[in-house]
Amino acid sequence: MPRSSRGVLLPPVTGSRPRRTDVYLALRDAVLQGTLAPGENVPSSRKAAIDYGVSRGLMEEVYSQLVEEGLLERIVGRGTFIAKRATKPTDPDRHEETIQGVSSVSTRGHKLAGNVACRIMRQFKPFNAGVADTTAFPWQIWQRIQARAVRDLRRADMNFTDPRGVPALRRSLAHHLAQLRGVRCAPDQVVVFNSIQQASYLLALLLTNPGDAAWVEDPCYPGARAALELAGTTIVPVPVDQQGLQVEEGLRRAPHARLACVTPSHQFPSGFVMSAERRTALLEWAHRQDTWILEDDYDGEFGHARQPATPLHSLDRHARVLYLGTLSKSMFVSLRLAFAVVPEAMVEQLANIRTQLDAFGAPLIQLAMSRFMDEGHFSTHVRHMRNVYAEKAAVLAEGLMPLANHGWSWEKGTAGLQILLRHPDAQEVQRTAEASGLALHLLSSYRHESAGGDGLLLRFGGLSISAIRAGVEQLVFAAQTMRHSSRNKSSQ
Ligand SMILES: Cc1ncc(COP(=O)(O)O)c(C=O)c1O
Structure with missing residues (x-):
């Protein structure tokens, strides 16, 4: 790519002696595709001519043509700029279209690219977002701590850092896990990741061979399934009921599975807590089979209103449970910090695999997080947010009361950041509610197999109390409208 002494870097052209058309097309495409953004300053024609190795006259001609076409603007005394309206408007689907439009992607690439586990929400509407309430986040404290972390960042931390995570954060996490979740581990067992998804992917690479079976809850968190699929495991859906994963069914479908991925403290999305019986059965199976359990404790701090459920990890006597936690819910999702607690003997291998993917996580944010924990913030x-989410859950449950005794049901007493509202005709209500601005996810969209009964996942964590009230009113109205119209139909 030609370097420029002033202004943006110009796009490369092929060949050592480019022609006028080559230079023109390279610049035009870069502007239209947004590689050169509106308002950016391009080098003078004299400097651009030197960069491209062409004559000044040729470069002038190209610039003049682009000015005529409205792609460049010349401002006397200031220079030449990419025109403000030059780029095509950004289409959020463009990336996806591009991938689908490329005929040379592999069959595997095509399949995986179609499997979108996580995507930026186009619009934040009730009740579509599984995010934390950031209005209650102590921003000023966090900003101060971040600033201090920047100041204290030692030279050593600006180089390659430990792929297992910054030691200070591993210590803080071990301490926090014992205090808030009753998970006892040494800092040397903690490995820091960007997300639970990343940790699951790398653990699956470490623990399975391509094609090995992995039990996944049905319904489940799509991110977990995607991570295991990316790692090449064969997904074995195991149904979930009120007691959690049906271990017996798992044994029937794939007794020799190498992994089981579960959310025992707060099943996603059904909200159930795994019963003691099922926990024992799952742990016994893992011990007998010498296989592994990935325990995803994604909202363990908030899972249940009164007393958060005990992690499976604390009941495990044979070191079969690999515990996964995230700060996406307890802090905020863009923090990109999560962690795994694994047997010490596995840490080195896991870290080695991690280095092959993205070397290590950014130390600055880890240092800040460690301070935030160590200073008690x-x-x-978390304690404050438990109350905030419990209050929101209560407001939501109160708003849903008109639906009770009309075929709708939901788990009472749960907090977390979401509630599952069950009803066989949830799909129709979803459609009606969509028209009034709600974005509701169907329980069936998280399922592998179509089983009886559907529902609506109401994610309320990031909504204000007033937005919850307004949203639930619209939802109740949609459900009642549907009830009246189906009654009318049956009486005709
Ligand atoms: C069950 C479950 N696990 C994990 C996550 C996300 O964790 P992370 O952002 O660390 O991948 C979510 C997010 O909604 C989730 O529902």
């Missing part, structure tokens, strides 16, 4: 925040 994290536990204060």
